[in-house]
Every structure is written in C-alpha cells, then in structure tokens.
Amino acid sequence: MTSPCGLDCFNCPMYLASRDEKLKKTISQKRDIPLEKAMCRGCRNEKGTITAFDMSEPCKVYKCIESKGIDFCYECCDFPCDYLHPYADKASEVAHNTKVFNLCLIKKMGLASWAKTKAESVGDKYFKGKLEL
Numbered sequence: 001m002t003s004p005c006g007l008d009c010f011n012c013p014m015y016l017a018s019r020d021e022k023l024k025k026t027i028s029q030k031r032d033i034p035l036e037k038a039m040c041r042g043c044r045n046e047k048g049t050i051t052a053f054d055m056s057e058p059c060k061v062y063k064c065i066e067s068k069g070i071d072f073c074y075e076c077c078d079f080p081c082d083y084l085h086p087y088a089d090k091a092s093e094v095a096h097n098t099k100v101f102n103l104c105l106i107k108k109m110g111l112a113s114w115a116k117t118k119a120e121s122v123g124d125k126y127f128k129g130k131l132e133l
Helices: 013-019 021-031 060-068 096-109 111-117 119-128
Strands: none
Touching: 013 021, 096 111, 096 119, 111 119
C-alpha cells in the first residue's frame, strides 16, 4: 500500500482507520467529517479518487502513472515533475513533502526494504524531528 507518488499508505491514519473503528471515530470528530468519509482505502484501491477528500476525479499523479503504464513516479523519464511539487498547505498534517524523498529511497532500496526499514522513520522525522546539520 504505497501510492504512486511515494506516500506510505500503510502508515497513514486515514488508511489505518479503514480497519479500526475507534480511529475512524476519532478522525471523524477531529476533522469534523462524516464517519463514512473518515478513512481512506489507499489511492490505488480508490483509483486515484479519495472520497475522504471529496475528490470527484483522480489526482493528476494517478492519472499520469496510469496513462504511462508505470507503478511509481520514479520510473518516469520526467521524474521529478511538478505533480510532485511539495505543497505548503497542511504540511504539518499531510506528509506530501516526503514524496520525492520516499520515491528516491524506494528506487535505491527497493519497495519491500523501504517499507520495512525506512518508511515509518521518514514520517516520524518529518512530523517530529529536528533539522540536523
């Protein structure tokens, strides 16, 4: 459950809520959204259209990888492109800024190794870490 853009769905609270009713309830209350929308099944399972975010059509990244017949953005000759631009809004809540870094790690380490040894620490570092120089 890794999105084409490199987000690790398997560590995302919205994805985990699809299997955890208590978490789903917490997200619903915290974000003030209906209970049935307080979860995500992963963009691959939802064909790029995340109902939790009221998307009416697939995201541009999903449409792009589908049209090119690839699984991950790093496989594209245009990588990285503007579809992976780190968005500033909600950066403290949504780990979109980790996408390119994750994709580079997946390319270097392989999907399974990244998922097992690095994905969770990238998110932890992003949300809780301090810049180390």
